[in-house]
Structures are given as structure tokens and as C-alpha cells.
Amino acid sequence: MPGILYIVATPIGNLEDMTYRAIRVLKEVDLIAAEDTRHTKKLLTHFGIDTPLISYYREKELHRTEQLVARMLGGESVALVSDAGTPAISDPGSILVRETRNAELQIIPLPGPSALSAAISCAGLETNSFLFLGFSPAKSAQRRKHLQPLVSQTHPLVFYESPHRVRRFIEDALEIFGDRKVLWAREISKMYEDIQETSLFDLANRIENEKVRGELVIIIHPGQTLQPQGETIDEILLWYRHESDFSLKDACKKIASDMGLPRSDIYQRALEIWGKQNNQHK
Numbered sequence: 001m002p003g004i005l006y007i008v009a010t011p012i013g014n015l016e017d018m019t020y021r022a023i024r025v026l027k028e029v030d031l032i033a034a035e036d037t038r039h040t041k042k043l044l045t046h047f048g049i050d051t052p053l054i055s056y057y058r059e060k061e062l063h064r065t066e067q068l069v070a071r072m073l074g075g076e077s078v079a080l081v082s083d084a085g086t087p088a089i090s091d092p093g094s095i096l097v098r099e100t101r102n103a104e105l106q107i108i109p110l111p112g113p114s115a116l117s118a119a120i121s122c123a124g125l126e127t128n129s130f131l132f133l134g135f136s137p138a139k140s141a142q143r144r145k146h147l148q149p150l151v152s153q154t155h156p157l158v159f160y161e162s163p164h165r166v167r168r169f170i171e172d173a174l175e176i177f178g179d180r181k182v183l184w185a186r187e188i189s190k191m192y193e194d195i196q197e198t199s200l201f202d203l204a205n206r207i208e209n210e211k212v213r214g215e216l217v218i219i220i221h222p223g224q225t226l227q228p229q230g231e232t233i234d235e236i237l238l239w240y241r242h243e244s245d246f247s248l249k250d251a252c253k254k255i256a257s258d259m260g261l262p263r264s265d266i267y268q269r270a271l272e273i274w275g276k277q278n279n280q281h282k
Ligand code: SAM
Pocket: 012, 013, 082, 084, 085, 086, 087, 088, 089, 090, 091, 113, 114, 115, 116, 159, 160, 161, 162, 185, 186, 187, 188, 189, 190, 215, 216, 217
């Protein structure tokens, strides 16, 4: 009998999220193909699993796939795991799946943790659909090119991000999408889990001078990009005053960034204009 390929989801933080079935299958297969064998070894030790491990990472995908398919054809069963979550979602695995199917071998997925489904499940989406985009390009120019066509999308957009790139991602997203509603899901299932609904602008402000730790999923909701009306700075300041919930400080910051002007100049003018309006209302 030829072997089977099992695609096994593993915890994204909390080890209690490991399923009974995942433990059983990882014990029963002949071989576990893991993205990082040292990382997976710790998980296996925790659950008392001593099945042999073989590395299966992005750079080795093609070569390893050949070997693994040959072993399955020879009768061995293989479980594929990634460092965390569901393999083949922004993780290696797709090539092995494709080639296993080409070889007419059976593929069995073991459902379980994924940062994608966890974040979506607590986003309170207003639609039944969303667009999963995984990681955006690391370089700003490419990232902007990647984000720009998404402005008119009517589906919520789901991104994976790493802590050291997230600030620049949010800055670019704010510039391209304008101030949209966002779900920020950090450290899901871990001790310092931090899941909040906020706006791109507030988020950009919050993390401007803060070191972000941990892994993140960011969901940008669809919406009309808020376009301030007005020809002059005074008109735009008045628009923010009457038509938006922006504080004076945030409005100045946004205008300064939109128009490439010094924030202090806008702030000075805003004090005069908003101040005048306050006096008129007294
Ligand atoms: N295949 C995995 C899955 O199913 O979730 C994703 C692997 S991808 C290489 C890693 C990215 O997933 C991280 O950069 C982050 O965007 C997201 N991620 C993984 N664990 C997370 C967690 N505990 N909280 C929030 N995001 C997480």
C-alpha cells in the first residue's frame, strides 16, 4: 500500500490548541517533514512523540518533495508540519501537496490552528468573504505597488506581518487606503494576546514610537477613503473640525503628512482657526 501525506496544523502559541488527532497521527506516521526540525522537536517532546524528523523548508522544497514522494510510493506515510499553524498557508507545503497529488497519492488535511482563521473569527466581518494576501513585499516601493490596486476592493483585506516591518506597512497602508477601520491581532493565543479594532490612523500614531513585539495579523476593512474637502489649509482645517472625529493634533498631523508641510505651521494655523470657531460658539 502506498503511504499517505497528512497535512498537520500545530499551535500558533498555546500548546493546548494541539488536537488529539494531530498527536495520534504524528505518532503513527513513519516520518514527519518539518520546516524547522529543532523547533518541531520541542513540540514533539512536549507531547511524547518520537517519530523521525526530516527538514522541509522553502529552499529545499523541490529536492525534498522528490524524496518524500518516492518514500510515500514505497509505502511510508508522511506528516507535514510547519513551525506554527497550518502548513502551506504562507508556509512551505504547496509543492509537496501538488506533487503528491500528481503521483496519485492520498492527501489528508488535519484541521487546526491558523492565525488566519483565528483573526477572521474575531473580526466581526460584515461580509462572508475576505481577501487573504499573506505577507506584503518587504521593500516599500514594491509594497505600495502591491497595495495600490487593492484600494477599490470591497472585501476585507487580511495581511500577515512581522513585528519589525509592521510600522512601515501601516504607514504605507494609511497613505494608500486613507483612514480605514482595522483589526489588529497580535500574539493570538499567547500570554500577551492583543486584539483590537482601531483605525489605520490611530494605529500609525500608536506604534510611531513604540517597539512592536510578536506576530500579527492585520485586517483592513473596506470603506470609502475619507477625503477631506477644501482648497486651502484653512478650509481643510475647518473640514476636519466639522466633518471628522479627528482631534486638533491628529488633524494637523494628517494634513502635514498629506501636503508634505511642517506640522508646526499647520498646528499654529489650526490653533488660530479652531480657536476662532470656539470663540464664535461661546
Ligand atoms: N501557516 C501559518 C498559519 O496558518 O497561521 C502562518 C505562517 S506565517 C510564516 C507566520 C505569520 O503568521 C506571522 O508573521 C503572523 O503574521 C502570523 N501569525 C502566526 N502566529 C501568530 C500569532 N500567534 N498571532 C498573530 N499572528 C500570527
